[in-house]
Amino acid sequence: MDYNGVVEVSRDKNGIDEILLRNPRGASTRVSLYGGQVLSWRTDQGEELLFTSSKAIFKPPNPVRGGIPICFPQFGNRGALEHHGFARKKVWIIDDNPPPLQPNDSNGKSYVDLLLKPSEDDLKLWPHSFEFRLRVAITAEGNLAMVSRIRNINCKPFSFSIAYHTYFSISDINEVRVEGLETLDYLDNLCERERFTEQGDALTFESEVDRVYLSSSDVIAVFDHQRKRTFQIRKEGLPDVGKNSLFHSQPTSSFLFFLPSENFNHHSPPLKFQTPATVRS
Numbered sequence: 001m002d003y004n005g006v007v008e009v010s011r012d013k014n015g016i017d018e019i020l021l022r023n024p025r026g027a028s029t030r031v032s033l034y035g036g037q038v039l040s041w042r043t044d045q046g047e048e049l050l051f052t053s054s055k056a057i058f059k060p061p062n063p064v065r066g067g068i069p070i071c072f073p074q075f076g077n078r079g080a081l082e083h084h085g086f087a088r089k090k091v092w093i094i095d096d097n098p099p100p101l102q103p104n105d106s107n108g109k110s111y112v113d114l115l116l117k118p119s120e121d122d123l124k125l126w127p128h129s130f131e132f133r134l135r136v137a138i139t140a141e142g143n144l145a146m147v148s149r150i151r152n153i154n155c156k157p158f159s160f161s162i163a164y165h166t167y168f169s170i171s172d173i174n175e176v177r178v179e180g181l182e183t184l185d186y187l188d189n190l191c192e193r194e195r196f197t198e199q200g201d202a203l204t205f206e207s208e209v210d211r212v213y214l215s216s217s218d219v220i221a222v223f224d225h226q227r228k229r230t231f232q233i234r235k236e237g238l239p240d241v242g243k244n245s246l247f248h249s250q251p252t253s254s255f256l257f258f259l260p261s262e263n264f265n266h267h268s269p270p271l272k273f274q275t276p277a278t279v280r281s
C-alpha cells in the first residue's frame, strides 16, 4: 500500500495492523491501529527515540504503555469516563483517501490518516457523534508530526479533552531538564491537583513528578545532558488546559516532534499536552 512516500502495512502478532512510514533518508515511524498509537520513531540510523515498556501489552483491553498514547475524549480522571478515555483502547481504521490538510502540507512527508468513530457501546458511554482524524507524518528532515482533527457530525455541541501522552526515550532521568514551563501554574497530581506556580528556571527530576502545566507556550524542550541531545516539541491549535475555549466546526491540533541529532536509551516521564474544548458542528 502506498499513500505518500514509502508506507508499509503489516500485521502484528495480535492480528492488528500497523503502518510503517519512512522518509527518503530512512527515518521512520510505526503506528498501530490499536489506539492510533505511535509506537516507534527512529532516526535514519535506526535509533529509537520513543520509550515502550518491556511489560507493555499490545491488545485490548489493555492500553499500551509506551510510544504516544492518544487520550480522548477525556484526559486523566477529569470526567465520568475511564482513565484517559477510550480512544487508546479502540482499533482505528486507515483512511485510504485522506482529504488534504492544507495546501502543500503533505509536501515531502510520508503520512497516513487514521480514523476513529464511536461504536454503539461508545455512544452509550459518551453520547456524542464524532469523527477523530489523526494524521501521523514523518517529514523529509525526520521530524514526527501529528495532527488531530475532531469533527462533530451532528448538531449537538460537546466538550472533550485530548492529550498526546508521549514517552520520550532518554539516557537517565537525573540528566534531564525540561525548558518552557518556567513561571507557569500547574496542578500537582501528587497533591490532589493542588495549584502551584513553577519557580525554577527549568524543570529537573529528583523524585516522582506528575503535574499538568496550565496555558503552556507552544514550544517545549527536553534536554538530555548525558546524551547531549534535545527534543523540541512544538504545538499549534488547541489551547492547553486552563483555557476553556469554544470551537466551531473542526478544531485542529498539531504537534511537531523535532528530530534530535542523536539518540536516547531509556525513558523520560511522559510529557503531555492536553486541552478542554467544545465543538459545534
Ligand SMILES: O=P(O)(O)OC[C@H]1O[C@H](O)[C@H](O)[C@@H](O)[C@@H]1O
Binding pocket: 063, 076, 083, 084, 189, 210, 211, 270, 272
Ligand atoms: O496508567 P495510565 O492509565 O496509562 O496512566 C499513566 C499516567 O497518566 C497520567 O500521566 C497521570 O497523570 C499519571 O498519574 C498516570 O500514571
